[in-house]
Amino acid sequence: MEIRQLQREEFEAAIELSQYAFQFTMSQEDLEKSKKKFKPEQTWGIFDGHDLNAKLTLLPLQVYINGQVFDMGGIAGVATWPEKRRGGMVSRLLTHALEEMKSAGQSLSFLHPFSFAFYRKFGWETYIEYKKYVIPIDKFPVKLKTEGTVKRDVKDILELDQVYQAYASRYNGTLVRDKEWWQERILNENYRTAVYYSETGDPQGYALYKIEDKQLNCDELIYENETARRALWTYFANHDSMIAQGKFNYVPADDNLPFLLDDPRIQQETVPYFMGRIVDAAAFVKRYPFEQIGEETSLTLSLTDRYAPWNDGLWRLTITTKGQGHLERVDKSISSENAIVADLKLGIQSLTTLMLGYQQADDLYKWERIEGSSESVSALKRVIPVKQTFLLDFF
Incomplete structure (x- = not known):
């Protein structure tokens, strides 16, 4: 068995596996379009000779975390032929992907799971949920006269992205979109846009929507x-x-629209969405903007990570008065006679969901996802910024 990147001539083998695993069929026209866009260097497969047994796609992406841009490896298209399942192939592919991401400087990884329980085994954890509303037209917010104008069917990517970036950077885990992403994945020909311009002509909001069968379907209201x-x-x-x-x-999960409606009794649903994972804890902490609390914080963390052993071990977390973090490994430099007792013990999943802002330290402590003293938990909580997680995209 060999793990390697696919070659361009292996497109048919990859798409055949995808169609079988994800139960869809592409027309000849769509196959030709997909073949032109195929980036073989982004797909890793396990081969038995020339036969592709399993694969995954590893996308080089970027996301906002506390207003900063982080490199992120997006896992997608994980598939195995049924007769090859239960043989540990996905485990090998995910382990290999983690090594590739670390080497590429991607300190984070996100994926959309077919099963949350399955990917938790490999260190990914839920980091975002979103809400869905179904609102009868007579319960829409009251019409209000505002300054400025709304223009329909604007497809200027620079204007749309200007609004999107200002909005997305408020959250943790939102994608940084480039021009290709807008063209290929966002501005679908079946959707329309509406852009709000201020009195001075600045784009300050947009909606991505379509209307069919007497229903308005809105995927983005920014x-x-x-x-x-x-x-x-x-x-x-x-x-x-x-x-x-x-x-x-x-x-967004923190949206308050129902409170603003005359009748807030509308259909609402909360949907668990993507999972996240810190790939390289030391690299992630180094770039992470902690809270500035006026005093230095130092904690010893016992971190467990079965599938990324470079994270597994005893670390000293130091955060300066300016919110600069540093994670230094200490278990390699001490003897067993001088063993250091960790202030806190936690797994890579708890560290991920904590630092992305999806869960708080005291809640994780209550649920026994963090072990240690309550004082150490409080110290950790003080330096983690409170920020809502969100993601509008899919991959």
Whole structure:
């Protein structure tokens, strides 16, 4: 068995496995389009001779964490032929992917799981959920006159991305989109856009939506300020002769729209979405902007990580008064006679969900996902910024 990147002539083998594993069939036209976009260097496979037995795609992406941009490895398209399953191939591929990500400087990894329990075994953990609303047209927010204008079917990527970046950088885990991502994955020909411009002509909000069968389906409602939000909702409400209801997907978990409605009793659903994983703890901590609390913080962490052994061990976490973190391994430099007792013990999953902001240190301590003294837990909590996680994209 050999693990290697695919070659261009192996596109057919890869797409055949994907179609079988994910139960879809591509037309000849779509196959040709997909073949032109195929990047074999992003797909890793396990081969038995010339036969592709299992594969995954490793996407070089970037995400916002506490307002900073981090390199992230996106795992997608994990598939194995049924007769080859239960043989540890996915485990080998994921372990190899972690090594590749570390080498590439991707200190984080995200994936969309077919099973949360399955990927938890390999160190990934839930880091984001989103809300979905179904709102009858007569319960839409009240129409309000606002300054500025809303223009329909704007496809200027620079303007859309300007608004998106201002919005996305407020959250943890949102994707940094490049021009190709906008073209290939966002500006789908079946969707329309509506952009709000301020009185001075600055784009400050947009919506990505489509209307079919008397329903408005909105996948992105992005706004920089309250005026933009009101203007876009008024634009939607002006479709009252065309639609019976609106379905709003990918809404941040901390959204407060129901409170603002005259009748907040609308259909709401919370959906667990992506999983995240710290790939390289030392590299991640070095770039992570901790809270500046006016005093230095020092804690000894016992970190467990079965599938990324470079993270596994005893570390000293130091955070300066300016919020600069440093993770120094200490278990390699001490003898058993002088063993250091860790202030806190936790796994890579708990560290990930904590530092991404999805869970708080005292809750993880209560659930016994962190072990140690309550004083050490409180010290750790003080230096972790409180930030909502969110993701609008899929891969």
